[in-house]
Amino acid sequence: MVTSSFQYFAPTSVAEAAELLEQHGDDAKLLAGGHSLIPLMKLRLSEPQVVIDLGKIGDMAYIREEDGGLAIGAMTTYAQLESSDLVAARASVLAEAAATVADPQVRNMGTIGGSLSHADPAGDLPAVAIALNARLITSSTGDHRTLSVDDFFVDLLTTALAPNEILNEIAIPALPARxxxxxxxxxxxxxxxxxxxxxxxxxxxxxxxxxxxxxxxxxxxxxxxxxxxxxxxxxxxxxxxxxxxxxxxxxxxxxxxxxxxxxxxxxxxxxxxxxxxxxxxxxxxxxx
Ligand SMILES: Cc1cc2nc3c(=O)[nH]c(=O)nc-3n(C[C@H](O)[C@H](O)[C@H](O)COP(=O)(O)OP(=O)(O)OC[C@H]3O[C@@H](n4cnc5c(N)ncnc54)[C@H](O)[C@@H]3O)c2cc1C
CATH class of the missing domain: 3.30.390.50 (CO dehydrogenase flavoprotein, C-terminal domain)
Incomplete structure (x- = not known):
C-alpha cells in the first residue's frame, strides 16, 4: 500500500519547521517517528499534501534534569526513555510504560511527542503524562505556549495543539518526596x-x-x-x-x-x- 503523493520537507530547526507549518496550514502534517502517521497515510485516512519531517532537527531529542524534574525533547524515542538512567531516577513510571509499547522496532522510532500529539485512545504515554502532571511546551512562529496536561487531551485523536503548533518539550515536575x-x-x-x-x-x-x-x-x-x-x-x-x-x-x-x-x-x-x-x-x- 502506498500513500498519496506529497511534498516532503526536512527542516533543520524548530523555527524553520514552524515557518513551514504556518505556510502550509491544514495541508501539512508533521512527521516524527511515523508509526501512527505513515499507516494512516497508507490507508488514505490521512492525505497531507505536505509532510514536514522533524527527524533532521538536531535538538529535539534530549532528556535533561530541570528543577529536580525532567525536560524531555518531543523527538525522544521510547527506547531512549526506557534506557535513560535519568528517567529511571526521576520518573521511573515513564521508563516502565515506554518499555511496554509494542516491540523494539516501534520503540526505536516512536517518540513521546508523537504519542502525546496523536492522542490515540489506546496509547500508553498519555496516561503517564497525566499521572506525572506533565506540562507541554509548544512552538509556533515567534511564539511559545505551556499547556497543562489536564488541558491537552481534548477528544479522540484530538489535542489542544493549534494547527500551527509544534509540541517541542515535555516538562515533568519533580515528584513529591516519599x-x-x-x-x-x-x-x-x-x-x-x-x-x-x-x-x-x-x-x-x-x-x-x-x-x-x-x-x-x-x-x-x-x-x-x-x-x-x-x-x-x-x-x-x-x-x-x-x-x-x-x-x-x-x-x-x-x-x-x-x-x-x-x-x-x-x-x-x-x-x-x-x-x-x-x-x-x-x-x-x-x-x-
Ligand atoms: C505495530 C504498532 C504497535 C504499536 N503499539 C503501541 C503500543 O503498544 N502502545 C502505544 O502507546 N503506541 C503503540 N503504537 C503507536 C506508536 O507508539 C506511535 O509511534 C505513536 O503513537 C506516535 O508516535 P510517532 O513518533 O511515531 O508519531 P508520528 O506517527 O510521526 O505522528 C503521529 C501524529 O502526531 C503528530 N506529531 C508528531 N510529532 C509531533 C510534534 N512534535 N508536535 C506536534 N504534532 C506532532 C503528527 O503530525 C501525526 O499527526 C504502535 C504502533 C505500531 C505501528
Whole structure:
C-alpha cells in the first residue's frame, strides 16, 4: 500500500519547521517517528499534501534534569526513555510504560511527542503524562505556549495543539518526596496497545498516610483522562487493601467507555478498576 503523493520537507530547526507549518496550514502534517502517521497515510485516512519531517532537527531529542524534574525533547524515542538512567531516577513510571509499547522496532522510532500529539485512545504515554502532571511546551512562529496536561487531551485523536503548533518539550515536575509510581495495563496481545492502562503516582507522609495521588487512565474511553475521584479517595488515608479497592472502583468515574472488537464497555469498566488497583498498589509499595 502506498500513500498519496506529497511534498516532503526536512527542516533543520524548530523555527524553520514552524515557518513551514504556518505556510502550509491544514495541508501539512508533521512527521516524527511515523508509526501512527505513515499507516494512516497508507490507508488514505490521512492525505497531507505536505509532510514536514522533524527527524533532521538536531535538538529535539534530549532528556535533561530541570528543577529536580525532567525536560524531555518531543523527538525522544521510547527506547531512549526506557534506557535513560535519568528517567529511571526521576520518573521511573515513564521508563516502565515506554518499555511496554509494542516491540523494539516501534520503540526505536516512536517518540513521546508523537504519542502525546496523536492522542490515540489506546496509547500508553498519555496516561503517564497525566499521572506525572506533565506540562507541554509548544512552538509556533515567534511564539511559545505551556499547556497543562489536564488541558491537552481534548477528544479522540484530538489535542489542544493549534494547527500551527509544534509540541517541542515535555516538562515533568519533580515528584513529591516519599513518592512511588506504577503502570499497569491490559494489553492487546497483537499490538500491545492498551485496552486499559493506568498510571499512578502516590506520595506518603512519614506515617504512611497518602499526601499526594495522581492517576491517569488510557484505553478505557475516547481520550486519556485523570481519575480525580480515585485520587481524592486516596488522599489523607492509609493505603490499605480496602482503601485502594474503594478508590480503584472510582477510577472509571466520568469515562464514556469505548466498545469495540477488543472489549465491551462493561469489560473496560471492570478492567479500569482492576488495573487501577494494581497500579496504585505498585506505586504505594514503592513509596515512602
Ligand atoms: C505495530 C504498532 C504497535 C504499536 N503499539 C503501541 C503500543 O503498544 N502502545 C502505544 O502507546 N503506541 C503503540 N503504537 C503507536 C506508536 O507508539 C506511535 O509511534 C505513536 O503513537 C506516535 O508516535 P510517532 O513518533 O511515531 O508519531 P508520528 O506517527 O510521526 O505522528 C503521529 C501524529 O502526531 C503528530 N506529531 C508528531 N510529532 C509531533 C510534534 N512534535 N508536535 C506536534 N504534532 C506532532 C503528527 O503530525 C501525526 O499527526 C504502535 C504502533 C505500531 C505501528
Amino acid at each position: 513518592s512511588g509510581s506504577g503502570y499497569a495495563k491490559f494489553a492487546n496481545k497483537a499490538s500491545h496497545y492498551a485496552i486499559v492502562g493506568v498510571a499512578a503516582v502516590v506520595g506518603l507522609d512519614a506515617n504512611g498516610v497518602c499526601e499526594h495521588a495522581s492517576i491517569g487512565v488510557t484505553g478505557a474511553g475516547p481520550v486519556a483522562s485523570r481519575a480525580s475521584e480515585a485520587e481524592e479517595a486516596l488522599r489523607g488515608s492509609r493505603l490499605d487493601d480496602a482503601t485502594v479497592s474503594a478508590a480503584a472502583a472510582q477510577a472509571g468515574a466520568g469515562i464514556d467507555f469505548l466498545e469495540d472488537i477488543h472489549a465491551s464497555a462493561e469489560y473496560r469498566a471492570h478492567l479500569t478498576s482492576v488495573f487501577a488497583a494494581r497500579a496504585i498498589r505498585q506505586a504505594a509499595s514503592r513509596a515512602g
